[in-house]
Amino acid sequence: MNINRRIIYLLVAVVVTVPLIIKIAMPVRVSPPVQLAYDKLDELKPGSVVLLSTDYEAGTMPELYPMTIAILKHLFSRDIKVLLMSMYALGVPIGTMALDEVAAEYDKKYGEDYAILGFKPGLNVVIVAMGSEIRDAFPTDYAGTPLEDLPVMKGVDNYDDIPILIDLCSGSTLDSWVMFAQARFGQRIIAGCTAVMATSFYPYLNAGQIEGLIGGLKGAAEYEKLIESPAVATSGMPAQSFMHILILVLIIIGNISFFIERRRKRRS
Structure with missing residues (x-):
């Protein structure tokens, strides 16, 4: 036949x-790993600064972009400040597009409520450098403005000043974040990934090396349910x-x- x-x-x-x-x-039934991710971010105090790394490109946007939007809505609704970066060159404009969209909705201002560090090649070297001093890896933001001139960076020097790092990835960048940022500097991590990658990262969740995991479009839909804002993923x-x-x-x-x-x- x-x-x-x-x-x-x-x-x-x-x-x-x-x-x-x-x-x-x-x-949409919320799974425990997504609930964990939501709870950890919801526990943050207003005014806290989180690091968001959009480590994906256009090919995985259908799964990861709705996730990015949902997380940013959650953060900005609670007055959490965001530093955006990416280990992928194309991840920066994607993350910037999401930030612009959500920042406008919540009336957030660049430099005060969020900043875009940009892309820096080197992956492991960049992660380790940020553990000592973020400005060693990113002296300026993506537009060339010194980080010292951005109010959002006041008192933010390294991982000690960032309660949670969020890695939204389509590849193996999470491995590096766990090996260097978490294992070496004790940085708390929440991860979001494509559905096909999720099973590879469950050992990190079970071992406590990441504190929440959002997998694929389904995970994004679950997060939209938690923030009571159904959108593209739903x-x-x-x-x-x-x-x-x-x-x-x-x-x-x-x-x-x-x-x-x-x-x-x-x-x-």
Whole structure:
């Protein structure tokens, strides 16, 4: 049994677009790792400064960008200040876009409520340098303004002054943050990642090396539920769920066809 690939493409298009058009509602159950991440951020005192590293690029934006927006909404709603950086060059403009969107919604001002440190190559070297003095790694912000001139940086010198670091990643940058920032300097970490990477990071969560884990679009939808602000991730869950069902159905059809064909050949 051979199904024309154009039929499969059509089925995929229908399964993805129809739930988005008619806005099918699906219940979202918050998982313990996401609840942990939310609780740790919710415990922060107003005026605290967190470091947000958007370590992903355009290819994983559908999963990680809604997560970024939800976390920023949570932080700004509680008057938490944000320092943005990235270990990916393209991660900075993505993070900046999210910051601009949410900062405008909550009337936050650059330099006072948030700052963009930018991108710096070197990964492990940068992480270690920031443990001693952030200005050793980032003397200026992304626009060239000395960090000393930014009010948000007052009293913020190294990890000791940052209660929580948030790494939103599509790759292995979390490994470096854990090995150097957490293990060497005791930095508390919350992680967000693509769904396919989540299973790789559960050992860090179980060992207490990270204090919360938000995985994929589902995790982003759960976080949107916690902050009571359903958005892109929540609306995208039905399409993702129906797509998974279609894949399972096609796999079952393929296996049934295989066994029928093999049985037919044996009889002949």
